[in-house]
Amino acid sequence: MSIPNLQTFGFSEDYQAVYDLAYRYSRDELYSLCGKMDDEEWFPEDAFRKLGEQGLLGVTVPEEYGGSGLDVLAQCFICEAVAYWNHTLSASLLASDNLCVHNLVKNASALQKAEYLPRFCDGTAIGALGMTEPGAGSDALGSMATTAYRDGDDYILNGRKLFITNGPIADVLLVYAKTDLEKKQHGISSFIVEKNFEGFSVAQKLDKMGWRGSPTGELVFDNCRVPAGNLVGAENKGNVVMMSGLDVERVIGAFFCIGMAQRALDLAVEYAVQRKQFDQPIGNFQLVQGMLADMYTDLESLRALTYQLGREIKDISVDEAGRGGVHKRSAAALLCAGRTCMKILDSAVQIHGGMGCMRESEVNRLYRSGKIMEIGAGTNQVRQIIIAGELLKESAA
Ligand SMILES: Cc1cc2nc3c(=O)[nH]c(=O)nc-3n(C[C@H](O)[C@H](O)[C@H](O)COP(=O)(O)OP(=O)(O)OC[C@H]3O[C@@H](n4cnc5c(N)ncnc54)[C@H](O)[C@@H]3O)c2cc1C
Known part of the structure; x- marks a missing residue:
């Protein structure tokens, strides 16, 4: 139930295939690493090389430099699918493959691309x-x-x-x-x-x-x-690289939030079925059902907004990003994503009761990570400033 049918949202079978590959690999190979990564602040050294072997790195890198030559939407779906099973590794993947590599794909010279991009694609460089x-x-x-x-x-x-x-x-x-x-x-x-x-x-x-x-x-x-x-790029033109990259980062961050929130919802449903109080599963109680229904509805609303933004940024040029409609809408997507994710994680912990407060529980691990999504890539307040700034500019035009 956690693999979305992307064709329902109008995406092609190719995106579904990328999503399914990332989802299955993460479920089979990355999920089991989560506990140790959280407990010991451990980073699995061979993780990137293995992701590279699966073709899950450098997806936006042109084939001539060792990548898959796909668009950034494919990267968004990989980020979501990996975040579902191991959000911590997905965070490192996002920082490397999007914040660094994708910005180089968009802005670096041919010489720089030839020198650096192949190493990122096979996971020998992070x-x-x-x-x-x-x-x-x-x-x-x-x-x-x-x-x-x-x-x-x-x-x-x-x-x-x-x-x-x-x-x-x-x-x-x-x-x-x-x-x-x-x-x-x-x-x-x-x-x-x-x-x-x-x-x-x-x-x-x-x-x-x-x-x-x-x-x-x-x-x-x-x-x-x-x-x-x-x-x-050119000297003194770093703000163009930065601002255009941030719009894409905000959208991919929203996909990341969907992965985490979907995992929390699935864990909450599972727990509501298993856990018995008053001689019956807590999922029988309408107050618990209300929380589950709200979590699902919030998640699906976020998904609709985020998937639409994925479409809008997938072929965006450096010149188009960092201002105007897409600047406003990517900030709105991440503002909504961070808040919705945190709200869903909070309900998931609530449904787990005392177990949700235990550090070693999966839902607790997700909850502790969720807050970062209201701070990184510009805080909620910075996102609000961007949105309001663009609205006011539009009205003055
Ligand atoms: C886990 C993690 C990973 C990160 N990864 C990276 C990374 O890979 N690369 C990177 O470059 N950065 C990274 N960051 C940094 C992140 O982008 C910043 O933390 C974020 O932009 C906020 O900056 P700050 O922490 O200095 O907060 P501050 O700017 O000091 O903000 C403190 C508070 O003041 C509010 N505030 C500030 N200015 C205003 C204003 N004008 N109006 C209203 N409220 C305001 C903020 O919203 C916030 O609530 C990461 C952060 C975290 C926590």
Whole structure:
């Protein structure tokens, strides 16, 4: 019951095949890793290589660079299906394959693509995206303090990045830095940084309430020397890379929420059938039925909005994203997704009663991770600011 029939939503059999592959592989190989990943903050080192063998990495990478040449909607469905069985691994997959790799597919030069993309497709390299800093969260562009200046054939990067998914394990990172301080958010550039570049280090791996098997870190750039050939796009055009990437990230994040929320609903139904009180399954009680019905209805409303947004962003160009209708609608999709996911997770814990409060229960693990979806990729408030800003701009036009 948890595999959606994508054709009902008007998607082709090809998307269904991608979804089914990701779903079955995650159920058979990734689900059993969840407990250890959460308990021990353990990241399975061979996970990416195995995902690569299954063809689940680099799906948006053109075939000439070792990928599948599919669109970002296929990646969204993979993210949802993996999140259903192992949301923590799906978080790392999203950060590498979308935030880093897909942004390179869209913005990197042919030389950069040939150099880096094949390694991501076979899982020998893991990617990350470094935007947030200790002093630059919601105001990521304006307050960015990491700088880069040209020194002969290199750029020299100085600064820190915080809360970076995959930061401690990434081989290659897409990093934003200011190349022109006076131009503020219009003076940002993006760079490909390899983990063994001189001056790059991981300051710490952070201890989180959820997504515990997906390593999150603080990164340091201390006179980090990056070849000028690793500048992605033009100098001072990093905000275009960033803003267009964020719209897609928000939509894929909404697919991720559907995977988690569907899993929570299925666990709640299962528990309502098994658990007996007053000599009968708790699922017989209409107050419990009401919660299940609301969870289902909220999830299906979210699915309809998110799948529509998936259609809207699947072929979007860098120039079209980051502003206007799609900017507003992708922020709305993630605002709705984060809230709906949290509401469904809360009801799932409620239906599990005391068991839902136990750290080792699956529903508790999902609940602890859900909150991140109201914060990452721009908090709920930032999403509201984007939506309202676009509405007001439209009315003034
Ligand atoms: C698990 C995890 C993984 C992450 N992964 C990555 C990653 O891979 N790469 C990356 O670059 N970043 C990553 N982030 C960072 C994430 O994007 C930021 O945490 C987020 O954008 C919020 O920034 P902040 O934490 O500094 O909060 P702040 O910006 O300090 O916000 C604190 C509070 O103030 C509110 N606030 C701020 N400004 C306004 C305003 N103008 N109006 C109203 N309210 C406001 C916020 O909504 C929030 O409630 C990750 C974060 C987490 C938790």
